[in-house]
Amino acid sequence: MRVAVAVGPGGGGLLCPLGDDGMPTGPAEEVADLAKAIAARERAQAPRWIWAATTRLYPPLLAAGVRVARCHDLELVESLLLAYQGRYGEPRSVRAALARLTGSPVPADPVAVPADAQPTLFDDLSDVPADPADTPPPGGAEPGGRGDAVRGRVGAGGGGPAGGLGAAEELAAVLAVYREQARRMAATEHADRLPLLAAAESAGGLVAAEMRHGGLPWRAEVHDALISDLLGPRPGPGMRPRKLQVLADRISAEFGRPVNPDSPAQLTKAFAAAGFSVPSTRAHVLREVDHPAVPALLEYKELVRLWTAHGWSWLDAWAERDGRFRPEYVVGGVVSGRWASNGGGALQIPKVLRRAVVADPGWKLVVADAAQLEPRVLAALAGDRAFASAAAHGDLYAALAHVFEQAGGPRAPAPHGTQDGGSRGGRDKAKIALLSAMYGGGTGDAVQLLGVLRQRFPQAYGYVEAAARDGEAGRLVRSRLGRTCPPPSPGWRDLVSGERGAAAMRSRGRFTRNFVVQATAAEWALALLATIRTHLADPAAVVFFQHDEVIVHTPAAAAEEVAGTIRAAAEEAGRLLFGRTQVVFPMEIAIVDCYADAK
DNA sequence: AACGGCAGCGCC
DNA sequence: AAAGGGCGCTGCCGTT
Numbered sequence: 001m002r003v004a005v006a007v008g009p010g011g012g013g014l015l016c017p018l019g020d021d022g023m024p025t026g027p028a029e030e031v032a033d034l035a036k037a038i039a040a041r042e043r044a045q046a047p048r049w050i051w052a053a054t055t056r057l058y059p060p061l062l063a064a065g066v067r068v069a070r071c072h073d074l075e076l077v078e079s080l081l082l083a084y085q086g087r088y089g090e091p092r093s094v095r096a097a098l099a100r101l102t103g104s105p106v107p108a109d110p111v112a113v114p115a116d117a118q119p120t121l122f123d124d125l126s127d128v129p130a131d132p133a134d135t136p137p138p139g140g141a142e143p144g145g146r147g148d149a150v151r152g153r154v155g156a157g158g159g160g161p162a163g164g165l166g167a168a169e170e171l172a173a174v175l176a177v178y179r180e181q182a183r184r185m186a187a188t189e190h191a192d193r194l195p196l197l198a199a200a201e202s203a204g205g206l207v208a209a210e211m212r213h214g215g216l217p218w219r220a221e222v223h224d225a226l227i228s229d230l231l232g233p234r235p236g237p238g239m240r241p242r243k244l245q246v247l248a249d250r251i252s253a254e255f256g257r258p259v260n261p262d263s264p265a266q267l268t269k270a271f272a273a274a275g276f277s278v279p280s281t282r283a284h285v286l287r288e289v290d291h292p293a294v295p296a297l298l299e300y301k302e303l304v305r306l307w308t309a310h311g312w313s314w315l316d317a318w319a320e321r322d323g324r325f326r327p328e329y330v331v332g333g334v335v336s337g338r339w340a341s342n343g344g345g346a347l348q349i350p351k352v353l354r355r356a357v358v359a360d361p362g363w364k365l366v367v368a369d370a371a372q373l374e375p376r377v378l379a380a381l382a383g384d385r386a387f388a389s390a391a392a393h394g395d396l397y398a399a400l401a402h403v404f405e406q407a408g409g410p411r412a413p414a415p416h417g418t419q420d421g422g423s424r425g426g427r428d429k430a431k432i433a434l435l436s437a438m439y440g441g442g443t444g445d446a447v448q449l450l451g452v453l454r455q456r457f458p459q460a461y462g463y464v465e466a467a468a469r470d471g472e473a474g475r476l477v478r479s480r481l482g483r484t485c486p487p488p489s490p491g492w493r494d495l496v497s498g499e500r501g502a503a504a505m506r507s508r509g510r511f512t513r514n515f516v517v518q519a520t521a522a523e524w525a526l527a528l529l530a531t532i533r534t535h536l537a538d539p540a541a542v543v544f545f546q547h548d549e550v551i552v553h554t555p556a557a558a559a560e561e562v563a564g565t566i567r568a569a570a571e572e573a574g575r576l577l578f579g580r581t582q583v584v585f586p587m588e589i590a591i592v593d594c595y596a597d598a599k
Numbered sequence: 600a601a602c603g604g605c606a607g608c609g610c611c
Numbered sequence: 612a613a614a615g616g617g618c619g620c621t622g623c624c625g626t627t
Contacts, residue, residue: 179600203603262622264606282607285612305608308621334617345619348610348617373611374616441615514616518611547617 001047002072005057007034015041016171018050022179028171035064050074050178051181052170053093054205054212062213069534073202074177076332080197081184083484084336086476095165097149098173101180116448146417190482196576200523201332203530207542208329208339209576211531215324216346216357216543217365217553220315223356230352231303234312241307247300261300284343305517306419309345310353318344323360329545336515337522338547347546357544357551357595361384364559367598368589369567370525370548372396375434377521380574380583384459391583400434403428437464438517440510464513471512472505479519480577485512520577521548524585527576531569536562551595 002018004350006028013034016376019025031037033304040063041047046069051057055077062067078092091109099106165173167566185194228234232242240248252258267281271483276289283301284292318325325344333340341347349357358366370376372395379391390399405426433449435441454461467477471485474493478484488508495504525548532550540554540562570585590598 260623263624265624280606301608305621309609309619336617338617340618342619345609348608348619350609436615439615441613446614510615511617518617549611 001045002050003041003045003047004028004050004171005034006052006167006171006174007057011035012167013037014167014171016175018175018178022175022182024175025280026233030167035061035066038068039064039066042066044575046070048072050174050299052174054209058206058209059213062209067210068206070199071202071206072198073205074174074181076201076205077198078177079183079332080194080201081181083486084188084194084478084482086484088486090345094170094173094177095272097177097180101176102327111187187480190478196527197479197483197523200526200530203339203533204331204526207529207533207545208331210541211545212326212328212542214541214543214553215320215322215326216551217321217323217360218325219317219356219358220319222358223310223315223319223353224354226355227306231307231311241303241311244300244303244307246346247296247303250296251293251300254291254296259293261297262304269298284532304351306352309348311349314344334522335486337479337526338518339545348525351596354595354598359553359556359593362556363519364554364556364593365543365557365595366552366554366566366589366591367595367597368550368552368560368563368587369599370528370570371586371588373520373524373548373585374438374517376583376585377524378438378460378463378517379433380578380581381516381520382457382460382463383581384457384463387442388581389455390581393584394586395427397427397431397434400430403456404430404433404449408513438459438514440468440506440513464517465518468509468513469516472509472543474508477512477516479516479523481520481523483519483523485515485519524573524577525550527573528566528569531572531576532566535565535569563589563591 002022004016004018004024006014006016008014008030010032011034012030012032013033014028014030015037016028017025017372024558029037038049049068049071051071051074054071054073055075058068058071074094074097075092079096079098080087082090082092091106093107093109096109181198185191185198187227224234231244235241239245246263251261255274257270259270260266264281268278270293271278271281271289271291274291276291278285278289283298285513286297318327320326325346327346328342329345329346330340330342339347355366375396376391379387379396386403390396390403393399429449432446433453436446436450437453450461470477474488474496476484476487482570486563492508495501525545529542529550532552536542536552536554537558540558543553544551550566552562552566566589567587570587574581574583574585588599592598
């Protein structure tokens, strides 16, 4: 069962049931309260909702207390299909897709509206004024500030009517573009896979909106205590926290002159004056420099990072009064299909701050992490029997180390008594070899290990090698379900034939080599997330997702059950992508009160 | 004063 | 121990 949706003015809209062929089975129904109508149909039929963009449609539904199980997000799918066709970065809105279909001028995508300007009602495109002067920017933004974003959104309309689409036009566009997308998916050599990817991506859009709506539990007072302890009390405006000032003074004293530790240029000069020529002032470089300012400098770097990225201004901006952190997630924001985030650095929460992520009283956090996801994905992708059987159990790296040691013969005997079948050092080497194969590295020890990898696991090795060769030749590569890497940049072919062409060629090879694994891992994670979401019993909710890790916030009594749901979802994700495979995707799961207590 | 590139470092 | 892939965010610094 499928129902197409279009948004009208004043919270109303149009609903149109579709048959299996994607054609309407009857006339569209005009409804005065779209949220209410969708809620009723969701209860009765739980259809797949066909709509223009989850980012526009779903937040107001959530605000009205309405959740849906499934959708087809035309905008996200348009991106996937354009990429599949090698047409990266073209406008992906429904209006643009329709314009391509009808041969009319293609409007540029609207500039993203600021994250804090979320609509409280349905904003259909016809509500966007033709003249920005009609609408004062939210929050009374100063000229040249947020107002420009609003202007850009309207002005980007191109050939369409100035005010965008009315409900009837939007519905017509949704129907036409949906049918066209189905046709394009069916026409690919991955006709059975792209629809899976489309469904997973669309489900991702739903979870992303729900995660933003629900928020990650965040205890501002814990965060504050933590940074106050490390940095000293909150300083006045324009002042450094006390501990940073102490360190800065000590650094200057050790150099014998004032040095701004925030300035790489000043630091380089100061080191030069002291007789140390440093190529950069990165921490790992400075660690090797024998100068008395170094220890204070390293400590300063660590703390200043915490202060600037996650200090009190972060708390002011992001820790909401109801004890939640609500970042904006951007589904498919990374070309590999990983998510990006907008504001708050949601996908870069430092480990020390995980202390501030605490379950509500009577609730638990179920923190689940896919163990060694990318190498397992490679094993399943390549269909390498030997590699897959190494990945058929718990510790993949240990299993590989075992194989390596056998390959090495008497020269590298394994110490006895280790329970995982290989020495610690062997395991680390296996890990390095594998990461080198997937990332395109291969210096030092890794060269030799890569040779072993190639002999013992020719298909797995060959799989990433082939992806690298494709990239070096300027060709496209795809994930398991058909997500496609960008073509080389316009100047790339000239660059490659030029003087320093080899470097550019290898660089693209490393990118495509990694792409096939990273993008397939990302879609495995998407399938995991979607499956978890559909099997989660009501008050429990996914509150965080980061590449290969998911956190569910649940009433304590249901925590064990949630853990089971997650394990089952991991198996299901493997089946969805790879069918029958002996590769397993084990999850490391911790049931905790505080994120910092996981693993 | 505003903008963009870069350095540096946090996460996977 | 670092390197190899992907990001976001901040402050510095040169340019406009």
